[in-house]
Amino acid sequence: MSVNRETVQELIDALGGKENIHTATHCVTRLRLVLNDEGKVDSDRLNGIDLVRGSFSTNGQYQVVIGQGTVDEVYKVMVDITGIGESSKEDVKSAAEQNLNPLQRAVKVLADIFIPILPAIVTAGLLMGLNNVLTGPGIFYDEKSIVDVHAQWKDFADIINLIANTAFVFLPALIGWSAVKRFGGSPLLGIVLGLMLVHPGLLNAWDYGKALEEGNIPVWDLFGLSIEKVGYQGQVLPVLVAAYVLATIEKYLNKKIPDAFKLLIVAPVTLLITGFLAFIAIGPVTFTIGNVITDGLVGIFDNFAALGGIIYGGFYSLLVITGMHHTFLAVDLQLISSTGGTFLWPMLALSNIAQGSAALTMMWLTNDEKVKGLSITSAISAYLGITEPAMFGVNIRFKYPFIAAMISSAIAGLILTVNKVKATSIGVGGVPGFLSIQQGSWGAFFIGMVIVLFLPIILTFAYGKLKKQ
Known part of the structure; x- marks a missing residue:
């Protein structure tokens, strides 16, 4: 579809005029705008334009669906007409946050953390589903699974299960990478933090309940303080909070430590402090909070x-x-x-x-x-x-x-x-x-x-x- 200035001008007018456009960028299919006043948008007029396939407001951004390829041309003409200058997605996100209330900002932080890792989680889920079809009894055969009847598929299913489970076993590493990046720290340290919380030397979180019943939970003796050597496989809250602490410490040290000593001091000290805090305080407290939230939700849905x-x-x-x-x-x-x-x-x-x-x-x-x-x-x-x-x-x-x-x-x-x-x-x-x-x-x-x-x-x-x- 050809793009002419008249059509783009009509789009701008429907958005409240060029004075109403604070910042603009685009993704593959949509214009992503921060408007000074979304109340000035004439949505009926906007959605009636041939170029426009839909529009909506989310997270402080007003997004107009244009379509792949065409959106590039529309954006260039819009920049030329309005004179606002091209902006990056980060510029738009930063501007959009000014329009959000505290709850919306908190939701946006979680979205920014989880959306980048969603493809890995969804892919793992699909593969786990495929494994369930192969190993689940009674789907195609009475009380038997495909691998029971066709033993040659057993190792194939086992490899699929290993690939699928990786994203969930090392979930804290994925969250650590994304969260530390979102909070302004080094993503690599976020990965190390996440892997540290699921280290093989720790008691697997999924075995914690059984170990608790048997009374054989391993501990560290830190100068008289007994700290449980427990991992956080599959957990969300511990790594989220630890990632925020890590990024905060790292940014502080980067400001205070001279460039000549940063490599030797910033990362080691950041990981050391965050690691101790994670196992001594952050992990146990957030693990308990997570279980309380889970028990609460389960209780509500069990009773109502x-x-x-x-x-x-x-x-x-x-x-x-x-x-x-x-x-x-x-x-x-x-x-x-x-x-x-x-x-x-x-x-x-x-x-x-x-x-x-x-x-x-x-x-x-x-x-x-x-x-x-x-x-x-x-x-x-x-x-x-x-x-x-x-x-x-x-x-x-x-x-x-x-x-x-x-x-x-x-x-x-x-x-x-x-x-x-x-x-x-x-x-x-x-x-x-x-x-x-x-x-x-x-x-x-x-x-x-x-x-x-x-x-x-x-x-x-x-x-x-x-x-x-």
Whole structure:
């Protein structure tokens, strides 16, 4: 699609004029803007422009979906017209943070930490799902697995399991790298910190409960102070807090130590202090906090399963709008580590599918060719776990598809929680999500999947036809 100055000028005007654009950059498909006043945006006019495939506001940024390739041309013309100068993504993020309240900033920090490591976690989840198919009894044979019947596949499945488990076994290293980088420290030290917390010389966190019962937890005797030699495999909070401490100490030392001595002093002292603090205070305290949070969530869903499923399943898509859904990735990982599975992630997967089905329905209800095309492509994206195009480009724009998806997802969430459906890993949050579900829960999960595949279509179509009468 050709880009002319008139069209870009119209886009700028719909955004409130060039005076309303504080900072601008772009990614592969979207313009990422920080506006002085988002209230000045004429969203109907903006979404009516041929170039625009959707728009939404998140984390202090106003994002306009343009499309791959075209967005580069639009951005260049916008920079030329407005004279704002080209900005990096970091410039936009920094400017956007000024528009956030403390809660939004905290959510954004977690998002900045977990989004970079998400591909590794999702890939591991998919591979673990494949391993479950190969090793799970009763899927293809009565009370036997594929590897039981076909022994030649056993080592193949074992290698897949090793590859898949790596991301979860060394999760603190992934989080350490991303968190220290986000907090302004050296990512390499973050990796070392994470690996230090899962060192083979420590008692494996997954064996802690058994060791506690037997009374044989190994300890360090630090001048009369008894410190448990326990690792933090699969844990989230210990490495997050330790990463913040490490980055803070490193930045302080970098300011105080002369350049000639930095290599000899900064990294060793930073790791030494953080390491001692991690094992003496940070680890034990955050490990306890993590267990309290986990026990609290499990208790709520055990005692109020139906209500919890309706609320989380129905309102998860609202969390996506605010960006707060990123915080629950840490909760999912904590649940998997502590209990062997998460009951939250399956509802996420079905919520994504519901949004896709609702968006797909608009293909039959609208006469706008642009919306028809967007509804198809965004639905496919949602079925594969990426809901933003469907939600912001179609469903929220027409409102009733979004509500239909929420209702359907709430009903499916109720079914999942009543049947205690859990995911053993975090995979693709859409149709392929069944691979991450515990084998015994596949039946209930597929019932929920059928609901979110078809009920949003029925509700959206029925209301859309009624609305036109």
